[in-house]
Amino acid sequence: MAVVLGGFLLIGPFSGPEKLLWLTLLIICWTIAAAYGSYRIGLDWYLKSVHRVEANAIALTFDDGPDPDTTPRILSILNDAGVTATFFLIGEKAEKYPDLVRQIAREGHGIGNHSFSHRKDIGFFGIDRLREDIGKANRVLELNLGRPVPLFRPPFGVTNPRYAKVLTALGLRSIGWSLRSYDTVIKNEEKLAARLRSKVRGGHIVLLHDSVPATVSVLAPFIVYCKSRQLDFVKLPLS
Template sequence: MDFFIQWNYHLQSLNSNKKITGNKVAITFDDGPHPEHTPKALSLLKKYNAKGTFFCIGKNIEKYPELFQEIIKEGHSVGNHTFSHSNAFGFFGTKKVVEELKRTNNLVKNLSGLQMVLYRPAFGVTNPSIARAVKELKFRSIGWNVRSLDTTFRNEKQILDRITSRTEKGAILLLHDTSEKSMAVLERLLVFLEERKLKSVTVHQLLQIKAYA
């Protein structure tokens, strides 16, 4: 049976850092890199002197390797978001999950020399097979406590209101670098964080763990 990541039922995920000293949050992006929207995300983060964490899909890294390398070059961190992001991922056995995660990690190691240890489950789904794979590979599962719902029908204002009403220091925010709407939300979010004197750092800095082995 599948469970949602925040329940920490099968798999212990890190969803926030309530004990953080300093006004820090972590903006995370799933499903990239995207040729149109990831460059916009990088540009906005640079403009507002913010850092993010990009949980990338292996097949997208394969398609856009230079863009993936640009994320790292800009000082952001990267994590494993499976290779295929298949709709059937929750039905994969442990062996297939391990293969997916290894394939993405090997790709990144060859491209950047980095051995990723941060993992974000596709669709936020966890189950015993995924839990076993994560344990076998010694990954850290990273969740969130502020979900933007930026991939739903909600408009820009509704998404922004949802995020800002829930964001406080130590929060991990979930966005996607895959749409124009998300990028519009990101810009307004970065303005909001600046006004509230909240700084976006990489997720491993927020959680005080390692991003790479």
Template structure:
């Protein structure tokens, strides 16, 4: 009956693999890459030497709310009102073309204590571009930010797609390239806000939560999401605060050391 042990062992292994994303707060795709495990052994799985931030400190019950694709004249002000009422600070990854149209919204985001990041100039897939083109996408955002009187302190690629070329261009701007650990916000309006609880359950210490300040239904559900996360014991930080926390840890990324 020795084969029965093997079947049990295989079942256990499958179960562990199934729950690994929940346990580690990493995406399945990332867990399947050898690169991730090599980085983990080197202690670089939170933020790589190249400045890719995957998540914050796993020992601290802090998560980061991040909003992509804005600023949006309808939804962004609503989201800002809620964040102010709740006393939560977040990070907004703005698209250059929208920053150009709504600089006053970017000013309000910064004035209310949130962090701003660049989410490319025109939201095209950056992995199709050359290093120079990606660099210019960020430069165009920087020019608009300066004109608006705000600072962009991080970068997130559209569709979370990045490669060595994109990373090199971002590094030249000395910005962290910020990925996300919790995805799965409702893409369309829903009758109930049930997705909020599924979404909040996926959060772990140091999770970076991906949301959009262009979805009205996300603004509708935001107070409930903040409540659900607080019930799980989480506090909120901006991305630069998360990076600072990591740099105080035992393995500060060389990217940060060179930044000082």
């Protein structure tokens, strides 16, 4: 809004229809920029998120679990490789599979909140409904872990001013990513593996999904590749 007001002052010299035209253009540009910022968590448009780790390391993060089929297979691969990761769990699934929540924690991985419902329209929730949804996931996770969860990853990477307020109120830190695997989109396992290998660099937070079978298939060789590049694996939160 400040930008719109600033712009209004800027186009002050104009008058009549010309002023209206410039003001309309300004509002359209602002709306497009705000929508773009909402869908690009890396821009930190509405709230600051963590997107990177130290330069010689990567952080594997898994969203949308726990899943009774794929999450145990992911855990087994990580365990065999001696690697820890971070899981951003959906509260509704955590409530259904509490043993998996406890297993993830017991095996030394980080756990974060990924909302309770993960509804497609969560980006349009009002502030009270958003607080209730995220707070409910917090309660489910805390019940199983015996401690509060400090991290949150916005579903679909969408942020807005309401998220900023709710996360502050609930004491949650937003975690983004710097390498998106697109493992929910790329169906071909070879293409997914090639994308991960070609894009990974030290410092990346890698977005994966433990609910996707293709991710299970490519994970072990990807870890071997990262180790061959002398990359360490870290879990979140970092200090």
